[in-house]
Structures are given as C-alpha cells and as structure tokens.
Amino acid sequence: MALPKQDEDFPAWYQEVVKTAELAEPSLARGTMVIRPYGYAIWEGIQRAVDDRIKATGHQNLYFPLFIPSRLLEKEAEHVEGFAPEVAVVTHAGGSDLEEPLVVRPTSETLIWATYAKWIQSYRDLPLLYNQWANVVRWEMRPRMFLRTTEFLWQEGHTAHETEQEAVEETLRILNEVYLDAYEEVMAIPAHAGRKSASERFPGAVETYTVEALMRDRKSLQACTSHYLGQNFAKAYGVRFLNRGGEQEEAYATSWGLSTRAVGAVIMTHGDDQGLRLPPALAPVQVVIVPIFRSDEERSRVMEAAAKLAGGIDARVHVDDREERPGFKFNHWELRGVPVRIEIGPRDLDADQVTVAARLTGEKEAVPFGQLAARVGALLDETQRGLREQAREFREAHTFRPADLAEMGALLKDPGGFMLTPWCGSEE
RNA sequence: CGGGACGUAGCGCAGCUUGGUAGCGCGCAGCGUUCGGGACGCUGAGGUCGCGGGUUCAAAUCCCGCCGUCCCGACCA
Numbered sequence: 001m002a003l004p005k006q007d008e009d010f011p012a013w014y015q016e017v018v019k020t021a022e023l024a025e026p027s028l029a030r031g032t033m034v035i036r037p038y039g040y041a042i043w044e045g046i047q048r049a050v051d052d053r054i055k056a057t058g059h060q061n062l063y064f065p066l067f068i069p070s071r072l073l074e075k076e077a078e079h080v081e082g083f084a085p086e087v088a089v090v091t092h093a094g095g096s097d098l099e100e101p102l103v104v105r106p107t108s109e110t111l112i113w114a115t116y117a118k119w120i121q122s123y124r125d126l127p128l129l130y131n132q133w134a135n136v137v138r139w140e141m142r143p144r145m146f147l148r149t150t151e152f153l154w155q156e157g158h159t160a161h162e163t164e165q166e167a168v169e170e171t172l173r174i175l176n177e178v179y180l181d182a183y184e185e186v187m188a189i190p191a192h193a194g195r196k197s198a199s200e201r202f203p204g205a206v207e208t209y210t211v212e213a214l215m216r217d218r219k220s221l222q223a224c225t226s227h228y229l230g231q232n233f234a235k236a237y238g239v240r241f242l243n244r245g246g247e248q249e250e251a252y253a254t255s256w257g258l259s260t261r262a263v264g265a266v267i268m269t270h271g272d273d274q275g276l277r278l279p280p281a282l283a284p285v286q287v288v289i290v291p292i293f294r295s296d297e298e299r300s301r302v303m304e305a306a307a308k309l310a311g312g313i314d315a316r317v318h319v320d321d322r323e324e325r326p327g328f329k330f331n332h333w334e335l336r337g338v339p340v341r342i343e344i345g346p347r348d349l350d351a352d353q354v355t356v357a358a359r360l361t362g363e364k365e366a367v368p369f370g371q372l373a374a375r376v377g378a379l380l381d382e383t384q385r386g387l388r389e390q391a392r393e394f395r396e397a398h399t400f401r402p403a404d405l406a407e408m409g410a411l412l413k414d415p416g417g418f419m420l421t422p423w424c425g426s427e428e
Numbered sequence: 429c430g431g432g433a434c435g436u437a438g439c440g441c442a443g444c445u446u447g448g449u450a451g452c453g454c455g456c457a458g459c460g461u462u463c464g465g466g467a468c469g470c471u472g473a474g475g476u477c478g479c480g481g482g483u484u485c486a487a488a489u490c491c492c493g494c495c496g497u498c499c500c501g502a503c504c505a
Contacts, residue, residue, distance in 0.1 A: 002466090009499095011498090011499070012498095012499090015498085019439090026497085030496080030497090082504095085503075086503080086504075107505090136505085138504070138505085140503075140504055141429070141502080141503065141504085142499095142500095142501090142502095142503085142504095147505090148504065148505080152505070154505060156505095200504095210505095222504085222505070223505085224505065225505065257505055258505075259505040260505085261505050262505090290464095292463075292464055293463080294462085294463060324463090324466095325462080325463050325465085325466080325467065326463070326464060326465070327463085327464085327465035327466050327467085328463095328465085328466050328467090329465095329466090330464095330465050330466080331465070331466045332466085334465095343464070345464055346464090347464070348464090355464080
C-alpha cells in the first residue's frame with residue numbers, strides 16, 4: 001500500500017508511483033509500455049504546451065512515415081554510425097523477404113532531408129519550419145518507464161535555412177522559447193539550458209543544446225535537445241538551392257525533440273513520499289471534490305451541493321462519487337497529484353463552508369461558499385509557483401558552482417559541457 | 429553486452445535445504461455493519477508453480493538448457 005520512501009530507494013519509488021497512480025505499465029514486448037489514460041492525459045498536457053509554442057514561433061505540423069529504406073540511413077556517415085546499434089529493421093513482410101530492408105525510424109532526419117531535396121530549389125523556398133508528432137523506436141539496453149522505452153512518443157522539428165546564422169538562431173529559439181518556457185511555465189521545472197560536450201553530441205550535429213533538469217534523486221535528466229546540424233544533412237541528401245548571389249549552396253539544418261520522457265521529469269521533479277504532485281497547468285484534474293456522508297438523506301444533500309460548487313469553479317474539476325470511504329479517496333487523489341481537494345460533508349454544509357486541502361503543503365482550511373472560487377483559483381496559482389520554487393531551491397542546493405567545477409577540472413573533458421552533480425553526472 | 433538479484437493467483441510473498449493434497453496477505457465478487465485520513469465480519473471466485481527437456485512410482489522442490497523481469501555500469505529523447 002505505502003510507497004517506498006524516496007530517500008531509501010528512489011528507483012523503487014519511481015516505479016511504484018508510475019504503476020499505482022496508473023500512469024503506465026510494462027507491455028509484452030521488452031522495453032515497451034502501455035500508457036494508461038491518466039498518464040496519457042499528462043502527456044497530452046505537455047503536448048499542448050509544446051505544440052502551442054512550436055506554432056507560436058512560426059512552425060507547422062506535418063507527418064512523415066514510420067519506415068525508412070535502409071539505404072537512405074547510410075548516407076550520413078556519423079548519423080548511421082551513431083544510430084546503427086539501436087535501430088530495428090524490418091527484413092520480412094508480406095510473406096517474403098524484402099528486397100530492401102526497412103528501418104523503423106529512430107529519428108527522421110534522413111527521410112525528411114531526402115524529401116526536402118525535392119522541395120527546396122531556391123532561397124525563396126526557405127526557410128522550411130516543420131514539426132511532426134510521432135513515435136520512434138530505439139533498441140536501448142536498459143529500458144525504464146517513460147525515461148527510456150524501446151518505443152517512445154515525441155515531437156521532432158526539422159527546419160531548413162538559408163544561412164548558418166538563421167539556423168543557429170532557430171536552434172536557440174526552440175531551446176529557449178519552446179522548451180525552456182514549457183518546462184518552466186507549464187511543468188514548473190526550473191532547468192539549465194546548455195551545450196552538450198562533443199562526446200554527447202547528436203550523431204551528425206555540429207552542436208547539440210539541451211535542457212537539463214535536476215531530479216529529486218539529485219541526478220540530472222536530459223529533458224530535450226535542440227541541434228544545429230550545419231550543412232551535414234543537406235550534403236548527404238543533396239539539398240541545394242540557388243542563393244541570393246545566384247550560386248548553388250547547401251541548406252542549413254536544425255532538428256529538435258521532446259519526448260514522453262518529459263512525463264518522467266514531472267514525476268521525478270515534484271513527486272514526494274505521498275506520490276505525484278502535478279503542477280496545476282498540467283494536471284488533468286486540478287480540483288477533486290470528495291463528498292462525505294452517511295445516510296441517504298445526507299448523501300443527496302451533499303451531492304447536490306457538490307455539483308453546484310463544481311459548476312462554480314473555473315478549473316478542471318472532478319467529483320469523486322464512488323462508494324468508498326473518504327480516507328481512501330484522499331490517498332487516491334494525493335497519489336495522483338491533484339493540486340486541490342475539496343471535502344464537503346454535513347458539518348460543512350451546516351456552516352456554509354467547505355474544507356479545502358492543498359497538495360503542495362498538505363494543509364487544510366475552511367472556506368465559505370462565497371469565497372470558494374476565488375480561493376481555489378489562488379491556491380492553483382500558489383501551487384504552480386510553489387512547486388517551481390521548491391524545485392528551484394532543491395536545484396540550487398545541489399548544483400555545483402563554477403568555483404566547485406574549477407576544482408574538479410580533471411572531470412571536465414570539454415569546457416562546453418556542463419554537469420549539475422559531478423559525483424553522479426547525467427543520469428539520462 | 430558485463431556484474432548482481434529474482435520468476436509460485438491481478439499485486440506482494442512463503443513453501444524448495446530434506447520430492448508426496450499449492451498456501452498467506454492485499455486486491456476481486458456477494459451480503460451485512462461502517463463512512464470527516466487507506467474500515468470490519470461472514471461467504472466465495474481465482475493457479476499449465478516463467479518455458480522446454482531430464483531424473484523419479486511421484487517434481488513448485490533435484491539436474492540441464494532457454495526465456496523474461498529488476499538493480500548497478502557503458503549507450504541513449
């Protein structure tokens with residue numbers, strides 16, 4: 001029943017939360033998971049936040065196929081070398097061996113740039129600012145729910161530009177205005193944006209930038225990446241355009257992705273020994289109302305009042321009318337991280353008030369009917385800020401300063417890279 | 429792929445050393461009592477003991493092989 005303590009066994013805590021809060025469960029093929037409705041609703045919240053920002057920065061969504069002819073993958077040397085160990089290949093289909101094997105995309109640069117070659121002739125065709133929401137497959141050694149699954153969901157943006165400067169600006173715009181902003185404002189996760197070391201760079205990239213966040217086990221999580229790809233893919237796939245000077249030139253590329261791993265980041269940043277704590281901006285249920293009653297007479301009084309109050313609150317409200325005891329329901333919703341709980345029983349009704357409990361602090365307070373909507377709204381705001389503030393304090397307490405890093409110079413192979421916690425490095 | 433642990437009811441486990449009727453807790457179903465922080469009683473359903481082979485009159489238990497899961501490492505959104 002009770003969760004393992006974070007301090008005692010963080011991996012066990014994580015797995016148990018994912019399972020008992022009904023976010024996801026392992027599926028039958030190794031390393032794959034079933035994302036359950038509550039977990040998927042959290043992912044949909046992240047998708048909305050990211051998709052809104054992708055569109056606000058001028059991008060459009062499109063969709064490329066799952067299969068990539070294997071020959072195509074081989075054209076960019078670093079890229080194929082980097083991904084070869086983890087690609088899944090279809091060699092048999094339709095009852096016979098395929099003449100040319102099909103790679104299940106581990107990422108789509110190859111297919112997309114082979115296609116861009118047909119779409120780009122002139123500087124007038126640029127830039128191409130496209131994104132897709134898709135599933136990809138990477139045969140990783142050690143799968144972990146949400147953090148590293150064989151198949152995962154993500155968005156991958158692929159843009160083509162006229163100049164290096166424009167492409168570099170695009171890479172950083174996505175990093176800051178899309179990813180960092182979504183993490184800060186919606187997921188309430190304060191994060192470091194930075195540049196990866198050469199050894200951690202995306203295969204085929206000139207430069208890789210990431211957002212890294214500190215989890216409560218004091219390990220860093222690579223929360224997304226944004227790559228400046230230079231002309232590498234344009235050269236490999238023959239994407240040339242006539243530039244303003246009348247000369248043929250290869251286009252400059254970026255790619256960037258954020259995956260279902262972000263759900264894991266939310267769990268591991270905010271969760272406590274009682275379970276999840278979801279930032280209100282992301283929570284599928286922001287307010288849960290737990291009616292309390294004994295007799296049928298009390299029941300109808302309380303349920304009527306609960307329905308009325310629910311309608312007056314401007315938030316995602318759920319009334320838990322199951323035949324369970326109140327204490328069971330309190331734990332149920334705390335485990336699922338619902339920010340605000342309203343308890344309403346005969347004692348409350350007699351006093352024209354309800355009892356409001358905040359997941360952030362665990363505190364309860366009596367709130368008169370007339371002030372409920374305003375108080376709930378304020379509590380949701382406080383929770384959104386409070387979670388981010390707690391995460392920021394935790395990060396500050398466990399992040400090494402440049403002075404600390406200087407003393408550990410030997411550990412820093414590349415001054416461009418960064419480490420949050422030198423003793424354990426980057427977890428993902 | 430290297431090191432470690434483990435596969436017995438939906439979940440968590442005992443039983444294995446010393447072979448002989450497959451058990452416990454939680455959960456699940458029905459009924460009753462309960463209900464302001466994870467309720468209790470009674471009744472009941474639920475099992476090819478991971479898979480395959482071997483030894484034996486007899487295998488959850490002993491032997492061999494395989495598969496899978498979890499943790500630590502290298503790789504990774």
